[in-house]
Amino acid sequence: MVNNIDTAIESVYQNLSSLSREEFLRRLEIHKTGSIAKMILETKALSVGEIESGYSHPTLDPCDLDIEKSGVWDNQPNTLDQISNKEYERVKTFRDWVLNFQYEFHFELKDLLASTIQSASEQMENIAINLSEIQSETGFTSAKKLIEKEDQEKYYFDSKLKCAA
Amino acid sequence: MSEFEGSHGTSKSRADKIKKEGFTESTGRGGSGIYFWCHGRYNTMLAIGWYKFQCKKKVFVQDKDPLAAVIIAKLEEEDSKVLNMENIKFKERIDQLAEDMDIDKNKEPDIAAIYDLFIEDLELKSNSRFSILLLKVAPPPINYCPEYSIKILGAPLCCVVRDQACIKILRITEGEDENG
Numbered sequence: 001m002v003n004n005i006d007t008a009i010e011s012v013y014q015n016l017s018s019l020s021r022e023e024f025l026r027r028l029e030i031h032k033t034g035s036i037a038k039m040i041l042e043t044k045a046l047s048v049g050e051i052e053s054g055y056s057h058p059t060l061d062p063c064d065l066d067i068e069k070s071g072v073w074d075n076q077p078n079t080l081d082q083i084s085n086k087e088y089e090r091v092k093t094f095r096d097w098v099l100n101f102q103y104e105f106h107f108e109l110k111d112l113l114a115s116t117i118q119s120a121s122e123q124m125e126n127i128a129i130n131l132s133e134i135q136s137e138t139g140f141t142s143a144k145k146l147i148e149k150e151d152q153e154k155y156y157f158d159s160k161l162k163c164a165a
Numbered sequence: 166m167s168e169f170e171g172s173h174g175t176s177k178s179r180a181d182k183i184k185k186e187g188f189t190e191s192t193g194r195g196g197s198g199i200y201f202w203c204h205g206r207y208n209t210m211l212a213i214g215w216y217k218f219q220c221k222k223k224v225f226v227q228d229k230d231p232l233a234a235v236i237i238a239k240l241e242e243e244d245s246k247v248l249n250m251e252n253i254k255f256k257e258r259i260d261q262l263a264e265d266m267d268i269d270k271n272k273e274p275d276i277a278a279i280y281d282l283f284i285e286d287l288e289l290k291s292n293s294r295f296s297i298l299l300l301k302v303a304p305p306p307i308n309y310c311p312e313y314s315i316k317i318l319g320a321p322l323c324c325v326v327r328d329q330a331c332i333k334i335l336r337i338t339e340g341e342d343e344n345g
Contacts (some may be wrong), residue, residue, distance in 0.1 A: 005245075006254050012286045013258040017265045024266045027282055032274055034281035035197040036298070039325060043200075044303035045250075046273050048320035 047096065167247040167297070170335070171201025171324050173236040174212030176225040177339050180234030184337060188329045198298070198325035199332065201240060207313050209235050209338070211321055214310025221309070234339045240324055242296045242331045248284065250300040251322075259283055296328035 016024065031037055040046060175183070188199045202211040212235040216225075225231040249255070259279055260270075268275050288294050301320040304313050313321065326332055 005248075005252070008287055008290055009252075009255050009258050012283060012290055013262060016262055016283065016286065021266055028266075028268075028275065028278045031278040031281035031285070034278065034285070036284050037274070037277035037281035039198060039298075040277040040280055040300075041273060043300070043323065045300050046276055048301045048303055 044096075167242055167244050169201070169203045169240040169297075169299075169324050170208065171203045171238055171240055172208035172212035173199070173201050173238065174214070174216035174219075175234055175236065176216070176228045177230040177232045177234045178228040179225075180236055180337050180339065181230075183236060184334065188326075188332060198327045199329065201238060201324045201326065202321055203240075203299070203324045204318070204321040207318070207321065208237070210310055210312045211304060212236075214305035214313065217309040218305040232340055234337055236337050237335045239333045239335055240297060240326060240331050241333065242328075245291070246293060246296040246328075248287070248295040248298050250280070250298055255283075294327065296326065296331050298325040298327070299323075300325070 019027070202208050202215070204211060213233060216233045216235075219225060220231070259276075262268075262283070263270050263276060263279055268279065270276065284295065284298075300323060302323040304310055304315060304321050307313075307315075
């Protein structure tokens with residue numbers, strides 16, 4: 001029985017801190033798969049501070065994650081224990097990032113996406129009109145050729161400048 | 166003696182089974198233990214939010230009766246068998262240990278393992294297993310539990326019960342579907 005929890009905590013701390021780092025890491029490795037460790041990770045108990053402060057910065061860009069390779073989305077997020085620790089960490093960080101994004105922008109996201117798509121469409125339309133005008137004016141059939149021509153002209157102009165100097 | 170009132174969100178089928186046979190340790194979110202929200206008047210809302218979140222993940226889709234059920238229970242245990250993981254002294258010692266052993270404090274699997282190791286040693290020292298762990302956890306995502314303001318209330322408290330003898334079911338409320 002623990003009669004005085006604070007005394008017991010102090011005693012356990014003293015014992016563990018007296019271990020060599022190697023011995024401590026050896027013991028730690030065993031506990032990475034312990035039921036309490038799993039519970040702490042699954043309940044996000046270590047992330048509640050970040051959630052409370054309303055800010056959780058991403059440490060992984062979504063494009064870095066090979067979702068298909070990890071296979072984690074084939075099932076549900078609660079099957080994370082089926083994958084390796086490294087993948088677990090990567091997927092969990094990604095999931096946290098997505099959830100945080102969802103928390104922050106849940107209501108604005110739809111409008112934001114709609115306006116972004118509309119703006120992108122308008123820009124693409126303008127580019128298409130410009131290209132079409134350029135093609136009719138220059139007779140060039142592709143933007144690549146137009147750039148090549150501009151490069152040639154620039155090179156010719158630079159050479160003239162050097163000669164003049 | 167420590168006493169808590171907690172809520173557990175699940176499907177009606179599972180609640181019926183729990184009523185007849187009691188809880189099993191695999192009932193919870195992860196790890197071993199039975200999970201109860203212990204956050205006062207928000208208990209039921211958190212349990213329903215959690216149920217809806219699980220519905221989204223299709224957890225109850227194969228249940229005979231997938232409608233919501235909220236189990237309200239009294240959790241009772243001797244003080245010495247309850248570990249408050251929010252205890253400042255406890256957290257400070259975990260923090261100090263991570264520092265002493267040069268563990269990356271941002272690496273959650275390592276920090277979680279320190280907790281696991283520390284608690285096991287505490288149990289060995291006292292020759293007794295903690296029946297109830299009390300800790301703050303992430304609430305269900307806001308769209309599943311919009312009533313709960315994490316900005317005002319902070320993260321909700323949860324009891325992880327590791328000995329079902331501590332649980333006394335007070336009542337079961339049933340009936341809502343995942344949209345209800």
